[in-house]
Amino acid sequence: MGLTFVETGNGMATLARALKIITLLLGFYLLCVVLLAGLVVVDYFALDTSSAWHVPKLIFLLLAATVGVFIVVVRGLFVSVRVRQKDLNGLPVSRAEQPALWQRVTALAETVGTRPPAEIRLVPQVNAAVLEHAHLMGLLPGKRRMMIGVPLMQALTVPELDAVLAHELGHYSDRHSRLAPLAGRARASVMGTLKAVSRQRTGGRFKWPGSDAYAALFHAYAGLVLRHTFAISREQEYAADRIAAQAGGRANAASALRKLPATDAAYDYYLNEFIGLGLRNKLVPPPPEVLGGFGRFLVDPERMKEMAELGDPDDSDEAHAFDSHPPIADRIAAIMTLPDDGRPPAEAAGGHETRAFALLHNPVAVLTALGIEMVGKHAAAAQVADWDTIARTARLGGAQENSKPIQHLVSSMIGRPARFTDFLALVEAGRLSEILERMDRTETAMRLKVPPPAQREFKKNALGRMLVGWAVFELVPSGRATIEHSWSGFGGEMKFAGLDDKALTEGVEALLTMWPDTALIRQVVPA
Amino acid sequence: MTAVATGNGIDESSAGAIAAEQEATAMAAAGDWRAMSRRLASLPPASEYRLAMVTTLGDAAAKDDRWLWEWLAAEPANTSALAVQINYVVTVAWDVRTAALPEDVDREQWQTFFRTLRNGKIILARATTADAADPAPLIAMQTVALGLQWTNDEYRELLAKVHDRAPYSFNAHNRAMRYFLPRWFGSLELVERYVEDVLAGAPAGSVLTAMRLEMLYLEFRPKDDAGRKAFYRGERFNRALDAGIADAAAADPAHPKLPYLRHWLAHGLWQAGRLAEAAVQFRAIGNYCGADPWNWYGDKAGTFREARDASYAT
Structure with a gap:
């Protein structure tokens, strides 16, 4: 069963590795206990010696350091447990619910030479993983779960997804696999502790006393652990990549890797700009749209162009000594040194139907279940709305919010609530310089310490944005402009009744020149 | 000073100790636009003395521009004032952009830089209407063109107008030489050809040989x-x-x-x-x-x- 290019059955080497990691992990726990115990002993003697009470500052320092170390140790020891709980999200799908996907995974497991997972969960992340609940610190096999990110299925072709899933299963194709959770746990404990330490040093205004000293200690030990587990995890990645190339074809394994960073960035952007935009206005799209929107975002022609332009992962990305994965560019290069298998890259130019998402049976049910999970606790406070409503509400809300300062300023100048046309009248009366004079200096101008004329230009830039917002805020409710949802631009696309799309920005620019001209903007925003 | x-x-x-620069600096410090207007009108339009004053005044206005706006309000069709204004636009725009490397200039700065520079075209149009024969606004425009990344054809059209009006202007040729550098919008071949062609036709004492150095x-x-x-x-x-x-x-x-x-x-x-x-x-x-x-x-x-x-x- 074993694939010839993977070292298998090298029991001695595995045992040696396991011992090394276990020693490192035990050493780490020991370090924590010794540090804590040492401090407690010092505290005891300090409090016991009556003379020490003359230096209350010292006492305070010692006690604070003890508490600080205690917090760090607790965080370090339990962080991995928490991570594991959090990892188990998503939607478990049975063989009957998703026959095509199960069949694919089972076939891949056979190709790779490992037993198939007992459970498949669909998750709303750009990620795929196999988790094994190993026993006895990773020495005994346990229940195997496969997590498959639906966003990944929306972005990748079927052979690309095959490569990704084969890569994950490949981690279990020899005895490395049961070491992986162990190595992972060691890394997670140490990283968690380091994070807790650095939060104490930089997190708030309060710097935990003495934290520099134990931070140095933890850093030194962390370096040791990470260096020793690092080689193992990188080796595993390269081996799993070779398996991925075997399963999906060399070209597809490479293109899947290439797409990962762009897909990850796109998904973050999508969640932030589209879902986030709605939530900030207490609106959510219908459940199947929460994740389904990403599928359509990905096949928007403008977005596809942008993602293609993101291009190859930067080879100058330096390999960080503490990274568990080698740089993607190196992994792609390694894959491309494999002999050509004659399998061409699968086309993904088309819409949904060419993506691995098409493997899902009853996709609406899947999207609905995951959409509900994603919105989760926000759902109670939010209202369901279509994308156009979300875009319009968000754009109008933003427009009102952004233009508040100028609306206030003009209102105070004319002594009543101002409309956009009142501002134009002031400009026509030659009072733009007075308006600029009354505006606050911008942050950039203050940072650069520029002279007043350059300060005024920065103010004009800020004023330009406010004026666009103010115009939108008046034009849309009156029906002179409409806002439609668009995957290409966030905040929706604006259309004016009988005018060019650029009329508003051009009209505002003409207002802000050194010889202000209101003619164009008067066409867009009539009195 | x-x-x-x-x-x-x-x-x-x-x-x-350059008289034109010192005189302009003193006038700007006094905010005396009437004196500027009289003095600049008394000089031949293409004289190096006038062109140097106009540049220095533009730089000074970027620090404190109150006198410039008074002048423009009083004499909106004075091409000396408009030339000073274009030079002023350029200096303000570069104050906004700063001399930092492009990657260290943020979005807000770029937007403001380009928007500020785009004023140049409006001001030049006013100057051309007032007196199309004055070279000073056109020479000032050369730096706007560099900042706005004009194409070679657009730039040569502007340059031809400058050469007709001020054939040996130091600033005009120096700015053109920089525009034709490979680092901007030219090449080694273009810049060499430009410099040698100009110098071949320049009279001794034009001080244009600085451009070759x-x-x-x-x-x-x-x-x-x-x-x-x-x-x-x-x-x-x-x-x-x-x-x-x-x-x-x-x-x-x-x-x-x-x-x-x-x-x-x-x-x-x-x-x-x-x-x-x-x-x-x-x-x-x-x-x-x-x-x-x-x-x-x-x-x-x-x-x-x-x-x-x-x-x-x-």
Whole structure:
């Protein structure tokens, strides 16, 4: 069963590795206990010696350091447990619910030479993983779960997804696999502790006393652990990549890797700009749209162009000594040194139907279940709305919010609530310089310490944005402009009744020149 | 005039005791736009004295522009005022952009930089309507064009108008030379051709030979020490120095751009090891180092002093 290019059955080497990691992990726990115990002993003697009470500052320092170390140790020891709980999200799908996907995974497991997972969960992340609940610190096999990110299925072709899933299963194709959770746990404990330490040093205004000293200690030990587990995890990645190339074809394994960073960035952007935009206005799209929107975002022609332009992962990305994965560019290069298998890259130019998402049976049910999970606790406070409503509400809300300062300023100048046309009248009366004079200096101008004329230009830039917002805020409710949802631009696309799309920005620019001209903007925003 | 003097009394902010610059600086400090208007109207439109004043006034207005707006309000069709305004737009835009590397200039700065520069076209249109024959607004526009990344064709059209009106303007040719550099919108071939064509037709004493020295310094100077040494001692560079010395000798001693040529000569002769000739230029320059190529050095006054001391020691 074993694939010839993977070292298998090298029991001695595995045992040696396991011992090394276990020693490192035990050493780490020991370090924590010794540090804590040492401090407690010092505290005891300090409090016991009556003379020490003359230096209350010292006492305070010692006690604070003890508490600080205690917090760090607790965080370090339990962080991995928490991570594991959090990892188990998503939607478990049975063989009957998703026959095509199960069949694919089972076939891949056979190709790779490992037993198939007992459970498949669909998750709303750009990620795929196999988790094994190993026993006895990773020495005994346990229940195997496969997590498959639906966003990944929306972005990748079927052979690309095959490569990704084969890569994950490949981690279990020899005895490395049961070491992986162990190595992972060691890394997670140490990283968690380091994070807790650095939060104490930089997190708030309060710097935990003495934290520099134990931070140095933890850093030194962390370096040791990470260096020793690092080689193992990188080796595993390269081996799993070779398996991925075997399963999906060399070209597809490479293109899947290439797409990962762009897909990850796109998904973050999508969640932030589209879902986030709605939530900030207490609106959510219908459940199947929460994740389904990403599928359509990905096949928007403008977005596809942008993602293609993101291009190859930067080879100058330096390999960080503490990274568990080698740089993607190196992994792609390694894959491309494999002999050509004659399998061409699968086309993904088309819409949904060419993506691995098409493997899902009853996709609406899947999207609905995951959409509900994603919105989760926000759902109670939010209202369901279509994308156009979300875009319009968000754009109008933003427009009102952004233009508040100028609306206030003009209102105070004319002594009543101002409309956009009142501002134009002031400009026509030659009072733009007075308006600029009354505006606050911008942050950039203050940072650069520029002279007043350059300060005024920065103010004009800020004023330009406010004026666009103010115009939108008046034009849309009156029906002179409409806002439609668009995957290409966030905040929706604006259309004016009988005018060019650029009329508003051009009209505002003409207002802000050194010889202000209101003619164009008067066409867009009539009195 | 605020002289930024170093310990040894070297003024780093100015290229020399240049009458046109000093007069303009004094007028701006007094905010006396009526005096500017009268004075600029009394000078021939293409005179180097007038063109130098217009540039200095634009720089001064970027620090405090109240007098400029009063002037423009009172004389909206005065092409001297409009030329000052274009120069002002350029300096304000560069204050916004700063001299930082492009990657260190943020979005807000870029947007404001380009929007500020786009005023140039509106102001030039007003100036052209008022008096199409005045070269000063067109020469000021050359820097706007560089910032707005005009194509070669657009730029050449502007340049042709400038050449018709002010064929030997130092600033016009210097700006065009920079535009045609490979680092901007030209190439080695284009910039060489431009410089040599202009110099072939320029009369002695135009001080335009400074442009050739600048081009050689920016584009033909090797990066390594040994290569640089050979370059500075080489035939091409020394021929350019000889032409520059002859140009300076033939120039009107009051030419406002003559000190700029002398800085290039002093620096070049020092690097070439022609120290006695360098000393002649340093004596003519006086205690000023606010000019290229000293501006390219981290410690410009220090380098200036080092070069001058070495030249005087012979």
